[in-house]
Amino acid sequence: MQSYSVIWDCCCDHGLLGMSLLKRKRAGEVIFVDVIAKQMEKLEKTLTQSCPRDEYSWRVYCEDLKNIVVPNRDSQLFIIAGVGSHQAIDFINSLCASTPSASLDFLICSVHGNYSVRESLIKKGFKLKGERIIFENNRFYEGIYVSKSAGEKIVNTGSIMWDWSDPDHQEYWQRVVGHYRQKAKTDPIQCQPIVQSYETLLTSISNF
Numbered sequence: 001m002q003s004y005s006v007i008w009d010c011c012c013d014h015g016l017l018g019m020s021l022l023k024r025k026r027a028g029e030v031i032f033v034d035v036i037a038k039q040m041e042k043l044e045k046t047l048t049q050s051c052p053r054d055e056y057s058w059r060v061y062c063e064d065l066k067n068i069v070v071p072n073r074d075s076q077l078f079i080i081a082g083v084g085s086h087q088a089i090d091f092i093n094s095l096c097a098s099t100p101s102a103s104l105d106f107l108i109c110s111v112h113g114n115y116s117v118r119e120s121l122i123k124k125g126f127k128l129k130g131e132r133i134i135f136e137n138n139r140f141y142e143g144i145y146v147s148k149s150a151g152e153k154i155v156n157t158g159s160i161m162w163d164w165s166d167p168d169h170q171e172y173w174q175r176v177v178g179h180y181r182q183k184a185k186t187d188p189i190q191c192q193p194i195v196q197s198y199e200t201l202l203t204s205i206s207n208f
């Protein structure tokens with residue numbers, strides 16, 4: 001990941017992700033945002049102790065992410081992890097709308113529904129800087145890193161993240177397709193094309 005002027009740890013909760021990036025000096029400043037006041041007070045205390053202000057630059061906002069007006073600064077990365085796909089899409093839309101002229105990078109790791117997150121990113125003109133399948137505590141996540149300035153085409157089913165020789169990835173494909181096949185029983189118009197996209201992805205790979 002490149003270095004940024006500002007990294008926003010959105011919906012940060014304990015702020016572990018942002019804190020680790022702050023300590024590794026991946027940005028000039030890290031801004032933490034969450035709506036839970038008690039959690040943000042606690043985080044402020046932790047940061048004051050472990051990332052002293054004379055050495056690190058950080059801010060804590062107790063705020064609904066949808067109310068954030070993004071300042072037009074040089075290079076900014078927004079990390080949105082641990083929320084559902086609808087919420088992630090709403091947040092991307094409101095952050096982009098708050099500063100239409102700025103170029104914002106996003107690292108999205110939503111808890112499910114990556115297909116719709118990707119569709120939304122494609123529609124907004126984002127390009128892929130990286131993507132990864134993460135398997136943790138028997139749950140799968142997709143890390144999707146995007147920018148408008150440069151990168152590859154985003155594919156709605158994922159592309160470079162798949163390693164078909166990895167049994168975890170094979171299992172992830174089965175789980176995703178199983179989920180959409182189930183949904184297609186009650187909503188075939190919406191979900192059958194998604195099932196087909198994942199099946200096409202598989203048939204395009206010879207060694208699976």
Ligand SMILES: C[S@@+](CC[C@H](N)C(=O)[O-])C[C@H]1O[C@@H](n2cnc3c(N)ncnc32)[C@H](O)[C@@H]1O
Pocket residue numbers: 010011012013014033034035036063064065066080081082083
């Ligand atoms: C499951 S935690 C994710 C924590 C962390 N990002 C991670 O991936 O480990 C979800 C967090 O989103 C926050 N959240 C939910 N809606 C929000 C909103 N509209 N604005 C800011 N934070 C929000 C919740 O308060 C909660 O702390």
